[in-house]
Amino acid sequence: xxxxxxxxxxxxxxxxxxxxxxxxxxxxxxxxxxxxxxxxxxxxxxxxxxxxxxxxxxxxxxxxxxxxxxxxxxxxxxxxxxxxxxxxxxxxxxxxxxxxxxxxxxxxxxxxxxxxxxxxxxxxxxxxxxxxxxxxxxxxxxxxxxxxxxxxxxxxxxxxxxxxxxxxxxxxxxxxxxxxxxxxxxxxxxxxxxxxxxxxxxxxxxxxxxxxxxxxxxxxxxxxxxxxxxxxxxxxxxxxxxxxxxxxxxxxxxxxxxxxxxxxxxxxxxxxxxxxxxxxxxxxxxxxxxxxxxxxxxxxxxxxxxxxxxxxxxxxxxxxxxxxxxxxxxxxxxxxxxxxxxxxxxxxxxxxxxxxxxxxxxxxxxxxxxxxxxxxxxxxxxxxxxxxxxxxxxxxxxxxxxxxxxxxxxxxxxxxxxxxxxxxxxxxxxxxxxxxxxxxxxxxxxxxxxxxxxxxxxxxxxxxxxxxxxxxxxxxxxxxxxxxxxxxxxxxxxxxxxxxxxxxxxxxxxxxxxxxxxxxxxxxxxxxxxxxxxxxxxxxxxxxxxxxxxxxxxxxxxxxxxxxxxxxxxxxxxxxxxxxxxxxxxxxxxxxxxxxxxxxxxxxxxx
Numbered sequence: 001x002x003x004x005x006x007x008x009x010x011x012x013x014x015x016x017x018x019x020x021x022x023x024x025x026x027x028x029x030x031x032x033x034x035x036x037x038x039x040x041x042x043x044x045x046x047x048x049x050x051x052x053x054x055x056x057x058x059x060x061x062x063x064x065x066x067x068x069x070x071x072x073x074x075x076x077x078x079x080x081x082x083x084x085x086x087x088x089x090x091x092x093x094x095x096x097x098x099x100x101x102x103x104x105x106x107x108x109x110x111x112x113x114x115x116x117x118x119x120x121x122x123x124x125x126x127x128x129x130x131x132x133x134x135x136x137x138x139x140x141x142x143x144x145x146x147x148x149x150x151x152x153x154x155x156x157x158x159x160x161x162x163x164x165x166x167x168x169x170x171x172x173x174x175x176x177x178x179x180x181x182x183x184x185x186x187x188x189x190x191x192x193x194x195x196x197x198x199x200x201x202x203x204x205x206x207x208x209x210x211x212x213x214x215x216x217x218x219x220x221x222x223x224x225x226x227x228x229x230x231x232x233x234x235x236x237x238x239x240x241x242x243x244x245x246x247x248x249x250x251x252x253x254x255x256x257x258x259x260x261x262x263x264x265x266x267x268x269x270x271x272x273x274x275x276x277x278x279x280x281x282x283x284x285x286x287x288x289x290x291x292x293x294x295x296x297x298x299x300x301x302x303x304x305x306x307x308x309x310x311x312x313x314x315x316x317x318x319x320x321x322x323x324x325x326x327x328x329x330x331x332x333x334x335x336x337x338x339x340x341x342x343x344x345x346x347x348x349x350x351x352x353x354x355x356x357x358x359x360x361x362x363x364x365x366x367x368x369x370x371x372x373x374x375x376x377x378x379x380x381x382x383x384x385x386x387x388x389x390x391x392x393x394x395x396x397x398x399x400x401x402x403x404x405x406x407x408x409x410x411x412x413x414x415x416x417x418x419x420x421x422x423x424x425x426x427x428x429x430x431x432x433x434x435x436x437x438x439x440x441x442x443x444x445x446x447x448x449x450x451x452x453x454x455x456x457x458x459x460x461x462x463x464x465x466x467x468x469x470x471x472x473x474x475x476x477x478x479x480x481x482x483x484x485x486x487x488x489x490x491x492x493x494x495x496x497x498x499x500x501x502x503x504x505x506x507x508x509x510x511x512x513x514x515x516x517x518x519x520x521x522x523x524x525x526x527x528x529x530x531x532x533x534x535x536x537x538x539x540x541x542x543x544x545x546x547x548x549x550x551x552x553x554x555x556x557x558x559x560x561x562x563x564x565x566x567x568x569x570x571x572x573x574x575x576x577x578x579x580x581x582x583x584x585x586x587x588x589x590x591x592x593x594x595x596x597x598x599x600x601x602x603x604x605x606x607x
Contacts, residue, residue: 046139050143066254067358083152130300184215196235230268249269250353251298264352453485457484554590
């Protein structure tokens with residue numbers, strides 16, 4: 001089991017990985033064919049001999065199934081764009097499970113020299129063991145499968161061959177990793193023999209602010225039971241001054257119980273992860289070989305499991321920040337408090353082992369998407385509104401204007417959005433006035449369409465330029481275009497050179513006779529002259545009818561004795577009995593030219 005040495009003079013040390021068994025990868029034909037005959041089917045499995053889908057098989061990679069990494073592989077297997085810095089004793093890049101170029105350029109803090117990509121830098125073996133858990137070459141019919149099939153491993157050597165190093169060296173390594181693009185910084189190191197270090201805390205804060213997720217081991221200070229870090233903090237796991245800049249990891253066993261050796265506490269521990277009997281890559285300087293595996297135990301090996309899963313999340317969505325990845329890991333962990341009722345110094349571990357045991361799959365588990373759901377695509381970070389079988393992109397402006405709640409957004413990590421057709425963007429609210437940055441045209445959102453506005457329409461509807469919102473050209477351009485918006489009802493227009501006046505009635509332009517104009521007490525002073533082009537943008541009716549007289553008006557033509565009454569804008573023929581029963585008077589009947597009667601829509605006769 002891993003034992004963190006207590007080093008004075010502000011020294012920290014890696015855990016000593018005590019091998020239960022050593023496996024030479026293919027030194028003999030017999031071991032070359034070692035396979036598990038009881039492997040069960042999974043959506044994605046690997047050809048690696050020590051891979052298993054059985055979370056109870058401690059002689060294999062049980063921790064992959066326990067943390068549901070295998071299920072997460074259905075969605076992502078890693079990415080070469082994600083960089084995990086291993087601040088440790090270095091990495092033996094020639095190991096056959098690490099020798100495909102995934103070990104990139106790093107830094108030797110002790111010698112102040114760059115570690116060339118693919119160069120061997122481990123003179124202890126601890127860093128190599130950590131690296132194998134995160135990203136051993138998978139599906140290569142050799143040894144084990146790393147949590148990430150594809151990843152970049154950055155060796156930052158801050159510890160000497162004996163596994164010790166100064167706090168300042170670790171701090172310098174953290175800063176170097178952050179400056180050179182590390183998305184995740186793995187700290188499988190610690191020690192209880194020194195007090196809090198401002199240098200270390202400053203380095204952690206620097207990396208945090210640069211966007212790196214720092215993950216550190218709880219430590220194994222007392223082999224039998226571990227210690228409560230609330231009372232005896234160790235570093236670097238407790239080195240963030242309580243500001244949640246370090247993700248602290250305790251170790252668990254195959255039964256989801258806290259490993260006896262693992263430290264615990266409510267202030268420094270955020271998650272628990274498998275850390276007992278972990279099969280991984282090994283390198284022993286005293287007996288160098290490139291094909292050795294080892295079983296190791298310790299919080300040193302719990303940390304790379306979490307780092308590996310964090311790398312998977314980053315691979316699935318490169319837009320995730322360090323804070324977002326941290327929050328996801330905490331939110332998706334499986335609570336195991338009920339399995340740890342006496343495991344923390346004889347009492348319950350409730351609140352002392354973080355949010356629970358890390359779970360890689362819960363982030364990807366399909367969420368229920370229904371009508372009206374807000375769904376964020378993990379790869380593009382685009383936000384969509386679901387309506388029917390369509391997804392409509394939602395801009396940040398529309399999201400805010402419509403009062404949408406970020407807490408209601410579903411992150412689609414399982415790519416369900418691929419089953420939805422891309423619809424038009426969700427527009428701003430009805431009646432919103434918008435324009436683009438480079439085009440003076442003002443639009444109003446009406447019936448889900450952007451409709452251009454003439455100045456006549458703008459003024460007739462009482463709009464104000466102060467209410468026009470300027471949006472990016474691309475956003476305005478993507479909203480579907482409708483017909484020009486029409487003037488408000490009762491607006492009167494005439495085209496230059498034509499004396500005919502038109503009145504807006506029920507959103508359509510209708511000509512008006514002089515009789516109707518005067519009867520409705522319309523004013524020539526309010527008639528607006530417009531150009532033929534402007535006139536062409538005002539909707540016209542599909543019929544030939546003009547604006548009718550007021551309801552209740554009695555009319556007849558100058559060539560026909562038939563009398564009509566106007567009801568609901570239509571002329572209805574009156575029988576003599578209907579005329580009498582309604583107590584109409586012939587003196588109230590208006591005689592109009594036949595052509596004016598003909599342009600009034602007809603209704604059902606009144607018998």
